[in-house]
Amino acid sequence: MPLKTEPITINVGPQHPSTHGVFRMRVTFDGEEVVDVEPIFGYLHRGSEKLAESRTYTQVVTLTDRMDYVSSMTNNLSYILSVEQLAGIEPAPRGVWLRMIAAELQRIASHLVAAGFFFQDLGALGTPLILTMREREQILELFERLCGARITASYMRPGGVFMDAPEDFWPALNRFLDDMPAHVDQFEELVSGNEIVQARCDGVAVVDSQTLIDASVTGPMLRASGVDWDLRHRQPYEYYDRVTFNRPLATASDNYARFIVRIHEIRESLGIIRQCIEQIEPGPVRPETVPALIRPPVGDSYVGTECPKGELGFYLVSDGGVAPYRCKVRAPSFINLTLLREMLIGDKLADMFVTFGSIDINMGEVDR
Amino acid sequence: MASSTAFQTSGEDLAAQIEAIAANAVVANGDIDVWVDSDRLVEVLSGLKKNGFEMLIGVTGVDYIGYFEVVYHLLSLSQNRRAVIKVKCGEGRVDPVVPSVVNIWRGAELQEREVYDLMGIRFDGHDGMKRIFLWEGFEGHPHRKDFL
Secondary structure, three states: OOOOOOOEEEEEOOOOHHHOOOOEEEEEEEOOEEEEEEEEOOOOOOOHHHHHOOOOOOOHHHHHHOOOOOOHHHHHHHHHHHHHHHHOOOOOHHHHHHHHHHHHHHHHHHHHHHHHHHHHHHOOOOHHHHHHHHHHHHHHHHHHHHHOOOOOOOOEEOOEEOOOOOOOHHHHHHHHHHHHHHHHHHHHHHHHOOHHHHHHHOOOOOOOHHHHHHOOOOOHHHHOOOOOOOHHHHOOOOOHHHOOOOOOOOOOOOHHHHHHHHHHHHHHHHHHHHHHHHHOOOOOOOOOOOOOOOOOOOEEEEEEEEEOOEEEEEEEEEOOOOOOOEEEEEOHHHHHHHHHHHHHOOOEHHHHHHHHHHHOOOHHHHHO | OOOOOOOEOOHHHHHHHHHHHOOOOEEEEOOOEEEEOHHHHHHHHHHHHHOOOOEEEEEEEEEOOOOEEEEEEEEEOOOOEEEEEEEEOOOOOOOOEEEOOOOOOOOHHHHHHHHHHHHOOEEEOOOOOOOOOOOOOOOOOOOOOOOO
16 A cells, blocks of 8 residues: 655745745645745845835945845946937947956856856855855955945946956956966866765756746856847947957756856856956046936936846836936846746755756845 | 947837728837837737747846836848837736737746846736746735835
8 A cells, every 4th residue: 555645745945055045935845846826025135126216316325235245336337338228328439348357257156156056056065155155255355446346336337337447456357367377177077076065956947948048047057048138248338349259058957057058157157257358448437528416308218238147138218307217127037937936846855945046046136 | 330220110100000001000109119019019019920030039027117118129130120119018017917919929927027027017918927036925026116
């Protein structure tokens, strides 16, 4: 006679270290297998979009820092590009190069966080995470030299950036670029040569590319299914059309593919930063003509940029005043969660958080 | 520097495309955006999906005080194009409603719930039309201009 079992529903989060913030799921298990998931959002909802309506266009930059708080520079960039389109501001070339350097450094930092916590989710507590955090710390120190802040940078302004990089930033950046490739190699070796990681991740939570496109999923998650879609390449903004880089792809679309695509992207970002350093020229970092109080003409603008998590876009509506009439954020972390239920169902309990971690979300951005 | 509007489908092109899909569905068009009749929305958007706009990038609600507007940002990966479709949800502020596009794109599922929660625009045909960030029982919709 078979053992009689019944499904059990467990509440995971919001205060749970594996939920990458304050995310909550009601998960129903049949034995060790997930049979149903109900994601519950909103524990970090601060009304950022509403707050933006009572701040000037420049002040909103500080709000964007606090959306995806491990990737503030790329958030700044996406918002600033939308403001520049809305107000018709032509940025200063040196400012653009500095923004690209900052954004690519931030992409590396964000991918390092994703990779480190991926191991944490797998159960490798401590060591791999500390390895990635050590490298991320170098980037945060570079940011501190660049703009005085480590996490919430608020470095960018309509027209460029608020200050030029100090003299000692460039040697420090070069040191980082020299050191980093060896660290990435070492980290990749830890994964690709590790039988346990392979066995745990290969073929887990596979989603086909058609489903991903249908569910508006963008970023590394989409590229891990073999779709060559990177906005920096397909719809270049800033000066991305003046640098060359590869788009790392994977076809398996499983947890391992999503992880390895991010590691490879770190290398490409390092290459982009090197090309930026070669091409940057002295000059103002922000045109003097940009007024302190920006009053864009009546209208709307949407600019999407390739952020570490996917396409981050800001839809801004102006009524001619000093504050946005409406500021809507197209948050990749939030939209990439659309398929969470399908991805988790059929997983084992132990793989649940690995799959969740492989989507790479940030609750500050999900809930805004 | 590549212009960020370079990949937008122009309003005229888009209006012509929509005219071929659903005659007389276009209400007006701007430089890059097209307003369509809300009754014909599902017809128009499923036609645009067949025309190559595989991805629904975003659903946004905007409160213009006299009326509400829903904005759809579409993306075509194969043609490397973007498109903006706008829908006016009737006159006035009472119970604004538009048809749901969740049967065309799965990606609308969470986004439409977000618009409903924060802007109070109902999406007809969406099975799980309930609040997403705020709790059930919360009064009002914070992104409306008369909330605060």
